[in-house]
Amino acid sequence: MIHFQLWEEIFASLRRNKLKTALTGFAVAWGIFMLIVLLAAGNGLKNGMALNYKDDSKLAVWMWSGRTNLAYKGLPTKRNIQFTNTNETILRKDFDASIGELSPLIDMRGKNVMYKNEKGIHDVRGVLPEFVPIEALEMLPNQGRFINQLDCDHKRKVVVVSSKFVQDFFKDESPLGKQLSIDGIMFTVIGVFKEVPRSWQKLVYIPLPTAQSLYGFGDKIHEISFNLHMQNETNVDESKQIMDNIKQRFASYHQFDVEDEGAMGYWNTLESFLFTQKLFAGISIFVWIIGVGTLIAGIVGISNIMLISVKERTKEFGIRRALGAKPSSIIVLVVLESIIITAFFGYIGMVFGVGLTEGVNYVMKQMPMDETGAVFFYNPTIQLDLVMVATVLLIIAGVIAGYFPARKAIRIKPIDALRDE
């Protein structure tokens, strides 16, 4: 019953100051709304990144050769460095323990591809069978196979095309066994791989030796791709060490300075993946700081208003104390009032925040992926436990916002409070 009276006291006070209550409440609602929206946006970025890396082999490394920038042992700069099959042999021989699947690549841009009346410009890539796990290629079931060792040994003129390619060129026909013309040379379609939504390249695959011999590359290769082979698959330092060793080995083979950035380059997926992860962890922290900052601004607002409210009620508190109100009962009155404002309006802000983020998520899911398939924002929502944390945070905030003004209210002597006008 006493508690019922307490609630009555508090709501009477809130009713008396409707505008004040609403304005302060808005500050808190806005604070928690912003916190939730920002956190959700941060999550959206993080989830987007996670989705981009989801299918990839995180251990894939791509290496390419270029031109020297530094003079080395009397050799001039601007020398072309050219990878050949020998580089493959070196890797397989000297780095056997550190390297899993490996495939050199021939990359040919803008080839004319023709089937009956259908024409298109495609990039043609010569690869080995081992390329499948490096690129995490997925073959469509019952749609043939990828390039195998026999295709390579016999330099067969076979081609693997994408599901998108099949749609464009074959419509409802089965592509398997059909003859395609690539720059006038006829290839047989042996399989279909699943087009990755985000791939920006129109690619078809042919056996590496076929590409080398048919298009006059001899034993030259454009790139080498491979998967690292490590005990601990997230050990960036080890992957960097391996890459340093490989670069050192190639530098002595091709006679260039190890420090030369131009002669040889590589992309270490693991390194960039973990870097990106760190980046997003950083963004996450940043978002928390801004969000909590906004919330604190709201709380300071409440505390301020409570201070004014307490000042206005000095005389009332004086009367109450003359009638026997203990200091604790005054503190409870003020703190509870503050908690109610923060909790109620905070909850409204939370509902709006969660509503907005869930709404955005819903709309995003309804929309088709765009042409490039690049995802940088995905599932921008916050977890339930975070909402709990926010609720607890709000109540603590309410206590803090109310406590200091309340303490000020009881520090003043009853007689001075009674004299207040």
Added chain:
Amino acid sequence: MIRLTNIHKTYYNGSPLKVLKGVDLHIKEGEFVSIMGASGSGKSTLLNILGILDNYDEGDYYLDNQLIKNLTETQAAQYRNELIGFVFQSFNLIHFKNALENVALPLYYKGIARKKRNAIALEYLEKMGLKDWAHHYPNELSGGQKQRVAIARALISNPRVILADEPTGALDSQTSVEVIDLLKAINQQGVTVIVVTHENEVAASTERIIRMKDGIIQPQDIHQ
């Protein structure tokens, strides 16, 4: 009931102002007493100390044989709630509470349930002839009605002492008489009543007049 020995009180607002300079006073249980004096004589300060609304610097104050000294605010609140009822010049009703709620408030701080305390409050309002005004707010009441509500509020916790600070100061002479008669009736039920006033008519209707001058009580007024 009340025993003061050598009470000193100095206010430090800028230059120190010595208000009470060694006050001695004895008031027995059931007395009806008025404290008179010119403004600045220290009579209001004395009443505030008696009501434990203010502290004193020196001396001893016994209320109902208990030494009232260096109390925590919580203890002071307890004594005020149990022993003392206040009647102020400006009534000091809480403006957003109706008459009934104002009267019931001391019982809330005693921890008495709402229904019960509202019933008791209504009883006291009835005694004051204000039953029909129970649900009116202070701004809907006349000065005399407000003071009667305040007296009901002072009485509801069955105090041993009623402290009234210029209870008629804001009232016309007709209502003043009514209020004084009320206080007299309360006194006749055994409650010690102490009235601070500068009006001779009010003082004359009490049983004993204590005159204050320059922060001390005239020697002949210390005992009855």
